[in-house]
Amino acid sequence: xxxxxxxxxxxxxxxxxxxxxxxxxxxxxxxxxxxxxxxxxxxxx
Numbered sequence: 168x169x170x171x172x173x174x175x176x177x178x179x180x181x182x183x184x185x186x187x188x189x190x191x192x193x194x195x196x197x198x199x200x201x202x203x204x205x206x207x208x209x210x211x212x
Contacts, residue, residue: 169175
């Protein structure tokens, strides 16, 4: 195989901008995600 086609090349898979945006949005904790439970906890007291 190597003699015929050459050594294997490492290919970095291309990730579309939509997928990158989804990963960034899904994994980032927003300030609102923190503030809402904090406000709810304060109101319980």
